[in-house]
Every structure is written in structure tokens, then in C-alpha cells.
Amino acid sequence: MTPQELASQLARILADIIAERSDGAERNDGGEPSDGPGRGEGGAEPPAIAVTEADTAVERPKNREHGDWASNAAMKFAKRLGTNPRELAQEIAERIAEVDGVAGAEVAGPGFINITLDAASAGETARRIVEQGAAYGRGDALAGQHINLEFVSANPTGPLHLGHTRWAALGDSISRVLRAAGAEVTNEYYINDAGSQMDKFGRSVLAAALGEEAPEDAYPGAYIQELGKKVLAEQPDLPEIAAQNRAGALELAQELGYRQQLAEIESSLERFNVHFDVFFSERTLHAKGGDGEQSPIETAVDRLREQGHVFEEDEAIWVRTTDFGDDKDRVFTRGNGVYTYFAADAAYYLSKKDRGFGEKIYLLGADHHGYIGRLTAIAGAAGDDTEKDITVLIGQLVNLNGARLSKRAGNIVELDDLLEWLGADALRYWLARYPADSPLALDGEKLRSRTNDNPVFYVQYAHARTRAVDRNAAAAGVDRSAFAPELLTHETETELLGKLQEYPSIVAGAAELREPHRIARYLEELAAAFHRWYDNCRVIPQGDEPVEDLHRTRLWLNDAAGQVIRNGLDLLGVSAPDRL
């Protein structure tokens, strides 16, 4: 019996009760003017009360005395049924107690229904998890959805730094969680490879390659010098080209430097266990088609104009984004004929729409929060549903104590250095462990510690323990030839099983709310439940005690715990080592 099955049993019982009550008695209590269509005649039918499994979802009570699972459905429905919560709860409790696998049910407090399961019924979960393996916890709540998830999108003019790492970790985990819930997700990185910062980058790289003094406004940091050397190695005749055709050399240096830098960014991300499906170049939005066809940006302004949202003023072309809640209208084409960044954003949004994505998620830092209004307005102006087709997630900034500034990258904290110092696992886990909207201050030494105060090690240690037990069990002749779930009666076993049963709903909730930190918090609780169980219940008999079915059954439970920790860590992009 899983919590989901319990919820569906409760929903059935509640629906039965509602049906019985409305069949029988008083339908004439005066009030309730029902003004719906087709209700004009005859005996006023009571308004239908629909029950879904969400209404009867059960919770794991904090207090063990409140049973294995608790429902507050009676309190939710009592009013609508014109009865009091405790009375309704009593009725539900009597019926749920009759269900196979339920050991008992009682009413408590203002109308909670506290349900206790048979040990065998609860223990069955262990076998189910082992059999489902990596699939345990995955669901289909988001099946059929095509989601575009854009994150990081750092300028290709320098290395990734701390400011990008939180979005990299969070975005990739969100993607994994959404996929676990059945969605099809494309991870996308928008490359700002057009515009003045690229020119500045080109000038910086060319000067470095030629050994010239850096221009006034050059990008700081030794990495520019490194890029210059690489560019020169790739294009040894660059000095000659520069002497004859400065503009040509500039373009060449910019291009080669850009390719090099982007490749480095990609490789840093892969080392961070973050994978992008699409790197989308801003330039493609500016580029005209083969036969002088319009560029996507030019097309975009026409499309918005057709929707009636474009106007001209002061020689500039504007989009009336205030119609969609933006705080001011936005310029599309400047007075000098140049497109703004906003124009590219609009064309980019349309590209996502044209590529068939329903929901487009943007993961942005708090310093970009001014984008919410304009991006949402673009969606609206494009004829999309601003509620469902676009989501802008804003994350607060992170700072990390003890991290050394990178001279190479111009006194920022570089991702590559963080990876070397802390490792991808610790960094990813800690960054995914907090909700995006909470400001975050990390302590570097804590991320490196190998004790209880470092949750990533605590969780990984629990996993390694399950593997150690598994290895030792094999050596001691404990196998899975028997499974007797009714024997799993120890307090810590009930608790561990309960945690394991919660996992699918944790994943579903994390996907719905786009909050992978829920997975991390859950894993910490699961690991704690496992450690407690490990300390109390032995899988392998001591001394010359014989191997019994209890030991064999516990081996299933041990493996189930390991499997769920593995599945959860995978959603965070963190490894689950067999040994620590």
C-alpha cells in the first residue's frame, strides 16, 4: 500500500459518502442559488462535489503517535457537506479501516484521520523499489509537455564565474526533475555573440595576440592574454594581416577568440555535469536569409506589428509592452536604425515558440529581475498565454566565503577554480539545496568537510553504507531468496519505509514547483532514517547466528534505500559513490 493508493482509496470512500448523502436526504435547505445553465427546472440538484486524489493526499505525520499516514480531507469537506469534521472523519475512518492492508484508522484533533498500515503492506514497498530500480519515483504528471529551459547564457567574452554556477546547478537540476515528471525538456544556452561587447572582446584579444598594449576599455584578466596566444598559434600570420588590413585582423581575432572561449565554457559546464542541448547564437537572429530574405529580427517586428502592438515615436520603433503589464514601453529599433537588445529578445522568444515549445522557462539572476515585465510582455504580444507559456524564475545572488579570486579571470571567482577546490558534487549539491529566491552565503570549508555538517557527504555516506552492506551480505551468505515484509516491524523500519514511500510525491512536487532543493532536503531525511535503521537493525547476522528470512528481507530494504538515494542524487547531478 503506497500513499498514492491510500489517497485513491480515501477519494473513493469520500465520493461514496457524498453520493449517499445527496441521494438520501434534505436537498431543500433554502440557500444556494444555482445559476448555472440548464438548472432552471425541477428539483434543485445539489451542486456536485468533486473529489480528486489531490484532495485526499495523505501526509506523513511528524509525530509517530499519529500513525503512518494522516489525512485532513474531512476538515476540507465537512463544511460543504453540512456536517462537522469529526463526524465525517469518523465515517471515513471506519471505512478506510476495512481496506486491505490498513491496520487501523482513528480520528484525532479537529478531524484528522490517522491511518496505520499493516507491516506487510508497508514493507511491500521495498520489493517494489528494488524491482523498479532507476524508474522508481519517475512519473507522468508533465507528460506531453515540451519545455524550453534557458539558463546560464553567460557572455562568451570570458570564463564562467561564481555568479553563473548557481544557475548552472539549479537549471540542470530543474531540467532533470522536470524530465523525471515526464516532460520533454530542452536545455538552452543563449550566446550573446552580437553587439558591442563582442567588438570590445575582439579588440582585447587582438591586442593580446599582437603583443600590443591593451586598449583603454579592454577586458581585464590574464585569460585575454592566454586567448591571444592561442589565437596567434592558430593564425600565425595574424601580425601580417593586421599590418595590411586592421579591420580584417580584428574580425579574425574576435572570431577565433570567441570560438576558443565558448569551447572553454562548454567544457567547464560538462565538468560541472551540466549539459546543454542547444547553444543558440544571437547572430542568427540578425542574419539575413540566403536571397536577401529578412532576418528573424526583421520578421519579428512585422509579426508584432500584425498583432497590433508596434508604434513609431521620435523616429524609433516601439512595442507597446505596457499592454501586457510591463512598466514602460520598449524600443525595438533605435532612432539611428539599430536594433536594441530587446529586439533580439523578442525574436528569440518567437524562435522558441516556432520551434514548438509550450512553456518557455527563463532562469535569471536577481540583477535581471527587470526582465520579467518585458519578457512576459513579449509572450503576450506574440499571442501566447502569459500565465502558462512563459515562466521567469529569478534567483538571488550567491556568495562564497573563502573562495580565492582568480587573477586569470580578472579577480572574479572562476568556476574552474571552484571545481578544483571543492569538486563538482559538493558544489552542485549545496547550490541546489536552497530555494532559488533565498540569498545564499556558502562557506567553502564546510563544503570540503567530511562530516555531518556537510549534507552532501552525509547523504553520499548513507549510500556507500548501503553498498557496503550489500557487499558484506553477499560474502555472509545473505541473499534475496526470501522476502517477508511482515517481519519489518522495528520502529526504524517503519520510519524508513515511510520515507521511501514518500519519494515519488517529493519528485512530483519538486517538478511542479520547479524546486529541486526539495529533493536535497528529502535525501537528508532519508539518509538520517537509513542511518538510524542501520544502527538498530542488522542485515548480517552476528557471530554464529543463522541467516534468517528477516535478514534476507532487510537486504531488500537496504537495497531499496540505496536505490532511492541514487535516484535522488541523480536528479541533483551528484554522484552516488559505492565507497567513500
Place this chain on the structure above:
RNA sequence: GCCCCGGUAGCUCAGUGGAUAGAGCACUUCUCUCCUAAAGAAGGUGUCGGAGGUUCGAUUCCUCUCCGGGGCACCA
């Protein structure tokens, strides 16, 4: 001025309208002849920033307000 996000235990932070608001750390004890003690057990702490409101019930939702952080462009 307007907009967004925070304010919960000494510290770092969880908490999708429910029961006595939680976890880790820090502090004090205890537990390996025993599968990884990188672990477990016990010990106490709160004006949930403040004031109103919504309701059977509010840390959670609404309004106002105080404090802290971030943001406002024909920059990219």
C-alpha cells in the same frame, strides 16, 4: 519614487492553510569483541520582524508598516 526577493533557535537555513513550528552546526553526556563511529542516542532554545484582516484553523493568504539585498536605459 516605483518594482522584485528576503526577515523563523546563538549560527546557516527548511517548512505547497493543519495537530506540540523543524534540521544541521555550536555546547554537555553516552554508544563500536557488532554490516563503514564519515554514524547513532539523550539534553533546550523561539514576540515565526511588527500591526490589522480573511477562516473552523495563518509562519503560510491579503493590506499596511519597519529593516536588509537587488532592479529601473533609444547599455549589452
